[in-house]
Amino acid sequence: MKVGSLFAGIGGIDLGFQQAGFDILWANEIDRDACKTYKLNFPETKLFEGDIRKLDAAKLENVDIITAGFPCQPFSVCGNQKGFGDDRGNLFFEIMRIADAIEPRIIFLENVANLVKHDKGRTFNVIHNELVSRGYYLRYLVADACDYGIPQHRTRTYLLAFRSVEECESYRFPERVKLEKRIFDIIDKSVKVDDSFYLPQNTLKYTKMANAITDDNQIYRFSDYGIQKSKDGICFTLKANMGTWYDRVPIIKDYYGIRTITLDECLAIMGFPKEFRIADILLKSAYKQLGNTVCVPLIKRIANQVNSWGLR
Template identity: 70%
Template structure:
């Protein structure tokens, strides 16, 4: 079974499916720096870098599964919540345009948890109806990554739509699993980071954070409401605004001082392997990409469940 990936970003969904034995044959992403990261890590996948609205469906090779983590800002409680009235929200219908042309066996979608509640449920009903009108049978799950083995609170909506009723009927989302790792099982405090990540001890930012760090086993960050502290060794949600406002990057106290976590550590908290890396792009783009991607192991486990219902036959 082969995958077509839309709104691919740096390839979190693609990596999860590849880890589960699927092949990604074609992907589309518009952000230039995200494309650089994608190409750096997926050199064998054909990547289209044009605006999805300009994609000619005749240029897309045949595939079995359409996967898309479509833009979430218009549905998020942290965004403007304009939904389909927002240009970014309307990009969902580009997924339907490509589905109409290519008729995939399965459609996999990922978005924010608020997708089901947005506009009193009307947005999710519209998405459901668009899929149902195309004869897809639908399963969905709202899941927090920390309930699936990753020490980050990141709640997302996952939708799997099948053309085949029997496959949909047999399919089950992965069961929750106990959390065995916490923040500092992922981030090694005994290894010194580059000096540029450490706060200047003479800065106001350092003084405020130093006073706020009462539990060195938690992670911290500046927010609109002051300094935010994690609980139970579980990171709060990594956000794309880390790339816009550097002071929103999470902060820890390690064996050498107080510092922001690195982009590579952000990837680790999203479940990416150490082999996944960034090319030479601006630091702000790295952080933005980390906040925009998915928790890889959660998607990987969903992809595994797809295989177990016979999709791979």
């Protein structure tokens, strides 16, 4: 089955579908740095760079599935929650515009967990009604990545809309997977990284973190409420504000000192394969892209279920 990707970012959703055997024909993304990374990893996909509001649907090939990890800030409890009152929230209707032109068999949406509760459920009701009015039948799941084998608490809403009621009724979201790995099964503390990642010992930041680290097998981060500590070796949600405030990048204590985690380690915590590459962009921009992406193994499991239930 063929896929078209909106709000593609660095390609986390696309990679999950690709790993499940789907062909990604085209993608759209506005962020220039995200586009650089996307092109590096999806050289065969036609990438339309720019604002989705200027995307000409007539130039897009027909696809079976449209995917969209549309902007989450308007609906997140960490944002101002303006929802459709935020210009970014209104971009959902651009997905509908493209869907009207292509009429895909399936639409896959990903957003924050709070999407279903935002504005006392009215926001989700609008999304539901927009899809139903176009003849789609819906299934959705609110899931934490750590319940699907990924050592990160990242709770998100996943929504699948089907043209066929039979396909909708036959689809099942993947079963939960026992968590076998923890943070330091992914991050090797015995490997020394570049010196720039280590906190200088003569700084207040180092002193505060050194005093806070009571368990070397947990991961830490500065937050609005002090220093945050993980539990059970499961990383807290990697956020886009890692690129806005560098001190929000998670911190660990390895065999050589106290340091922030690297880009490769962020990718690993998100479940990206080792061969995935980040383009040569500013570090803060790279952290932002990683906080905005998805946990690839969970997307792959959701996409695999489309195949496993005979929806071909």
